[in-house]
Amino acid sequence: MESDTASSAQPKVITIIGGAGGMGRLFRRELEAAGHEVRVLDKDDWHRWEPLLADVDLVLLSVPIEHVMEGIEQLAGKLGRDQLLADVTSIKVKPIRKMREVHAGPVLGLHPMFGPTTKRLQGQLIVDCGGRRPHAFAWFLETLRGLGAKMIKASADEHDRMMAFVQVARHFASFAYGVHLFEENADLDRMMAFSSPIYRLEMGMVGRLFAQDPHLYAEIIFSSEVGKQQLRHYHNHLGEMVELVERGDKDAFIDYFKNVSAWYGELGRQFLDESSYIIDKLTEYTREPAAEEVSS
Amino acid sequence: MESDTASSAQPKVITIIGGAGGMGRLFRRELEAAGHEVRVLDKDDWHRWEPLLADVDLVLLSVPIEHVMEGIEQLAGKLGRDQLLADVTSIKVKPIRKMREVHAGPVLGLHPMFGPTTKRLQGQLIVDCGGRRPHAFAWFLETLRGLGAKMIKASADEHDRMMAFVQVARHFASFAYGVHLFEENADLDRMMAFSSPIYRLEMGMVGRLFAQDPHLYAEIIFSSEVGKQQLRHYHNHLGEMVELVERGDKDAFIDYFKNVSAWYGELGRQFLDESSYIIDKLTEYTREPAAEEVSS
The missing domain is CATH 1.10.3660 (6-phosphogluconate dehydrogenase C-terminal fold)
Structure with missing residues (x-):
């Protein structure tokens, strides 16, 4: 596990929950292109969650909006307090609150302002609503910017x-x-x-x-x-x-x-x-x- | 004055009422390009209506929609029964009814489906709602089609x-x-x-x-x-x-x-x-x- 101040150049291990969906596949492709190792935990993989969640640097939740709350709840007790948890749901108040409930570590709520048919992050807008310990996500946000995403900050409200x-x-x-x-x-x-x-x-x-x-x-x-x-x-x-x-x-x-x-x-x-x-x-x-x- | 069956190749004399507006200018330019003689009667020209209306083949009303009914009324008693009267207003039941009231001759209601900033008739849609004695307008409709307009027929209703x-x-x-x-x-x-x-x-x-x-x-x-x-x-x-x-x-x-x-x-x-x-x-x-x- 890397510390909060790890260099962005260092490859990280990322598990995308819902990684088989359109948005999940896009993030997988792009994060791998940026040099990170990406694992996928999709709905049929929950029986083997342990190796997919243990020791990964970042858990990125990319599930359909109607399943996001139960998706977050399933993570209760499964993450260490230095592991990063982020989501890409198009609403932000509820998922960020729920992520902060189930996870004591760094939390980040993002909203990619594009559809799952988008091919690349280059030039796309992503809203960053923070969550907890934003500094811990420095390498991740730097990766997204490096892939050409345009980040815009806003409170979840x-x-x-x-x-x-x-x-x-x-x-x-x-x-x-x-x-x-x-x-x-x-x-x-x-x-x-x-x-x-x-x-x-x-x-x-x-x-x-x-x-x-x-x-x-x-x-x-x-x-x-x-x-x-x-x-x-x-x-x-x-x-x-x-x-x-x-x-x-x-x-x-x-x-x-x-x-x-x-x-x-x-x-x-x-x-x-x-x-x-x-x-x-x-x-x-x-x-x-x-x-x-x-x-x- | 030409008869109803005059060849379309023969140039006609057309007066456009409201010919100084955007739509009027477009029709003037295009009808002149097709070889017809176009006169303009705009709101400041009503004192000299007689030479502008007398003996012209077609009077084409192209005034702002809020003035169309009074524009038609002003024509009462001024047109001979073989002169053609047409309008290009974006509503059709009321103007066609009014044109038929004030004029005993051929009447045609058109609705050009484009704005006054349009440069040419080529490829543009015009709805033809008829009016009275449609055959008298054969040369005019042929001119519009010759300029590339796409005509579509519908009742005014x-x-x-x-x-x-x-x-x-x-x-x-x-x-x-x-x-x-x-x-x-x-x-x-x-x-x-x-x-x-x-x-x-x-x-x-x-x-x-x-x-x-x-x-x-x-x-x-x-x-x-x-x-x-x-x-x-x-x-x-x-x-x-x-x-x-x-x-x-x-x-x-x-x-x-x-x-x-x-x-x-x-x-x-x-x-x-x-x-x-x-x-x-x-x-x-x-x-x-x-x-x-x-x-x-």
């Missing part, structure tokens, strides 16, 4: 609050919109025939959600308390705006619009430029729209 | 119903989300620091709305009756989903998810591919995220 906006409410809004189209039995194919690139992209952002794993989205949305509060607020705000449209109050609509616009400031203009660039790219990518020729 | 989904509800959802962020006083810059390309794109689709003209969006949202009904349904559906999350009913969430997913079918997979391609492009485009390095 701030992280979860931000994610309530960035993930929970946004994914939920797309989910609810898809449900709306489904309940109204909208004619999707015909809608697509009517869609310019920008509408197509808007619809695409909704549609892509439903081509992915429902459990992942359920966990992201259901596991954040602050996220749930957000959703209620969102529903209320949307209701106020619907009422405004129903009573035909165009002036109030335009006032709101201008206030939000001023609040966005320069960022709105930047978004417009970015999305216009994207729309051009999308126009290049998409096949010809299924427009029927007008016979006149 | 179907058009407005589709637009309630494709435009009204979608724009409104982005608007309401921006209002929500504003009311919650979300820290946008910090959110962006936390955003992976996909979240950035999602946020960008909201932000770009607020960098544009509030009046345009107000008109699109307020002028569609079927759109307003949509918004109430949307609010109700969203409310049902919020309740489902609040009572922790993950199974129901996943059931809804799977139903919508099956309903999307192949289109969901296609959207995922398209948006993944777009995200790669966006990653190429965006500057480095403003991630602060972790000092460890």
Whole structure:
């Protein structure tokens, strides 16, 4: 076992719990490329946990979000107080609290801001929410930075609050919109025939959600308390705006619009430029729209 | 004045009302390129309407949506019954009805599915909702097709119903989300620091709305009756989903998810591919995220 101050150049032994999953495989590949020895403990390996956990420098938990709490609990009493314990779950308050409960040693909560289909850490964002004895993770964080990851620090509270906006409410809004189209039995194919690139992209952002794993989205949305509060607020705000449209109050609509616009400031203009660039790219990518020729 | 059956090769005289606006300028440029003579009647030219309207083959109305009804009314009694009258407003039931009221001759309602910053008609979608005596517009539609526009036919009713989904509800959802962020006083810059390309794109689709003209969006949202009904349904559906999350009913969430997913079918997979391609492009485009390095 290395001491906290061991040189980052020295290879370490890392066990990835959930190492056979997409995210686990990515970390395994990258950490091995950085010269460390990586062992994998997946769900069928728990009967032989002892050699996989004993004496390793770092235990990295990379399990589906719905299994993270039981995954951490299974570690109770199995780690020495100088072994490092870290997780890569997309919520942070609960797993960090639980890791601190079951483990007396160094704890680190990370959130890699990318999906399991990502090929390399190069250029990817990872949020570092700390945990306990952050100095002990110096070599690990240096390894991640060496692999090109961009680290950003936040408290677990701030992280979860931000994610309530960035993930929970946004994914939920797309989910609810898809449900709306489904309940109204909208004619999707015909809608697509009517869609310019920008509408197509808007619809695409909704549609892509439903081509992915429902459990992942359920966990992201259901596991954040602050996220749930957000959703209620969102529903209320949307209701106020619907009422405004129903009573035909165009002036109030335009006032709101201008206030939000001023609040966005320069960022709105930047978004417009970015999305216009994207729309051009999308126009290049998409096949010809299924427009029927007008016979006149 | 040409007869209805005049050859499309023969140059026509066209007056564009609102020809100084973005969309008007585009049509002027393109119709001139196709060999027609184009005159412009803008809001300051109404005192000299007579030479601009008399004897022209086609009057093309391209005014901001909030002025289209009064624009059509101003034409009452000014057009001969063989002159063609067309509009390019993004709603269709009301303007077509009004054009048929004020004009006894051929009427055509078009909706170009692109913004006024578009440079050329080549590859762009235009919805043709007819109006009266469609055959009289043969040369005009042939000109548009010759310029590369893709024509798609729909009744005015179907058009407005589709637009309630494709435009009204979608724009409104982005608007309401921006209002929500504003009311919650979300820290946008910090959110962006936390955003992976996909979240950035999602946020960008909201932000770009607020960098544009509030009046345009107000008109699109307020002028569609079927759109307003949509918004109430949307609010109700969203409310049902919020309740489902609040009572922790993950199974129901996943059931809804799977139903919508099956309903999307192949289109969901296609959207995922398209948006993944777009995200790669966006990653190429965006500057480095403003991630602060972790000092460890």
